[in-house]
Amino acid sequence: MAAVPDKILDLPGRPTDRAHLVDRVFFGFGTLAAAWLAWDAVRASFGPSWWSLGFLVVFWLVLAYLVLPRLNRILSSVYVPDYFIGRTRTSDGLLGDPLNLAFNGTGEQLSTALRRAGWIKADPVTLGSSVRIVGSTLMDRSYAEAPVSPLMLFGRQQDAAFQQEVAGNPGQRHHVRVWRTPPGWVLPGGHRVDWLAAGTYDRRVGLSLFTLQVTHKIDADVDVERDFIADSVLRAVPGATIRPLVDFTTGYHSRNGGGDTVHTDGTLPVVDLSAVETAADADPLVNPSEDPARLPFEVLLPAVLTILVGPLVLLEALLDVGGPSSTAERLLLGGVVALAATSIFCAVMMLRRSAWARRWLLLVSSLIVVAQFWEYELTGASDRQLTAMYHAGVMILVVLALSSPVATAWCRRRPS
Template structure:
């Protein structure tokens, strides 16, 4: 009996998830190894190796600790609804402290009339603008927020209110559409659940050491602020409170910030909220089914603009491709230094030009020949080309880049330990950090899912390909399509 396309796609996704898990596990182990070597170098070098402190922080905050949390939380954090969101690493995030009855148009109308702005999606351009706005203390009223997860996915919509034009302080609330037929514990039906918190400053996460917003401990105050602003902007909205929806508790979110809540859950009923721009008492009631399409298109356009990404390409794919390009540039710089030293001699090289012996891991060995350096540049040119294909959605190219990065990590760590007594010079350390970053970003689940979606779209759009039924006969559902949206 032949397998259905849906089952084949599920098995492919499961196999790729297993392969990516292996890459992330090996990357975490290599990051730990490099962190130990870095600590050794800091201990022996003193203040003259101050830059290694930054390297150690990058290794811990963005490579090692997130991977360890991701592996451990799969074991001990429940994967069902407990009234708490989860971070990308799987840590318990902000509490679910509000719910909504209403359509997407109802929610958008009520939030905008309450003085809230739809936040940009987190993409490369919006992320860069967030960093520059924070450093320059410039306003960014629609700045993106980090993803939190519920029902196995990140938030569907995010609204915020900037405070005094500061990108470091803001009211913000994330919304998730509930799955079809899903009900709250206790049986109440809602269309959306929300998690609202107040960002008070920028700081470091206590669990991963990453740069993040620190929230105010009183999450109930933000919940009450959300309800008050919606009711002020839309008096026709109604609210009822599910008292003691959860036990009142003190806890911490995924960034290590203390949170406190009484456990009550307000449910906003927005069924009677009408967009005033479309309401006209002199004409028959509007065709809400017809109006839904442009409203959803507007929301999709705003989200798409915020992400700077019409294909909904994940941020991890942007970062991975950028790291590959930086790795190529570093290899080219090493090759240029080697060529200059070979042609004009190390003693006549420009003072600012690093010598090859300082740039490669073989500290006690002579500088590698130009043939080896040229081969390394050519190899990373090929990897960069494969990375471009992965950026476009090629799953095979993504795996090829991961294999190349892992091989480079093994070679560099082995040569470093064998030839340099465990002390890592500047360029080798930088190369290892870039390689590990490639492993972590391109093996992420959202990068894998993007390539699988792109592959499916390509198969469906291929000229001459006829839709097939699960049994293989033409004329049924498209190949690779499942029964679920």
């Protein structure tokens, strides 16, 4: 009689170590703190002055850009599969646009082919480019290199995005995001490709169904855009060939991360660019986010706030010590000095990728948020309440930045 094999327990999720659990706790606290800030903005909008209605704008900003994205990330980590299913994911973890195109060839060949076909590489998403696209949309001015929101595949955002603006209108454009596949990676069925792409058509600007953020709304028929991109390359680039992978996925109707309806027949055209002669100034399409030395904004912002605010706290405390005070007050001010000095030191160490320094700043910032919350709830004067809400809002931004996956990865990863 054959031996019965040992049972294999299929436990969902990954083993959670103590450090990972601490990060999850701070992530959840930041989400709750942002929700409290949104609720207080609503309460402040019912003030006696007409300008109190401006807090409704604050409520929308906090809800759309802080609270709902975090809630989506928490929920999507539970029910969205963490493996390749032919879909991208948004930075909040929601399922994004379908992958509907593939390329074979080097980065230089791909950028050469798209440029010859009339496609323009999009600017990266920065503060300057974001402000410019908002101004261009409001003023109805052309911005041919307008940035494209990041989507995730293979655990990273797109390596590059290309687009064609329609009639000089930044609200309407053809665009395609491309990702380099990992070494040795194959599609389901054993097919090898060098690049995967998601092509869609932006038809107007609107609000996301899931986060209420301002975003582009795409056309539902992504197959039409897929064929438009492939045909533009084949017409403009001699030597390019195409091979369709029929039934790459089953045909389906779904929604993307912005809540827009999408439908596809499931075919994946593979465009072969291996015979394309590259231009002398061809872009290799290297993803800037893969630079291990690149300091992310989620680390820079809290470090700058700590380093700038810390010396002011130290100066104020030292000036207060010079006057008459009780022993208890001197001890309290001494504690403030020590806390501020320690926080400044931790901010510097965090820039050097220290994980314990990031967690110390998370702890201090969280305690300040709780203190400001307590002051806001107990203070009767409206001016003191607004001051407490403002201070709490700044510290909540610090907590959200430090507890983000980007900041966590920065302080754990060592530069090569």
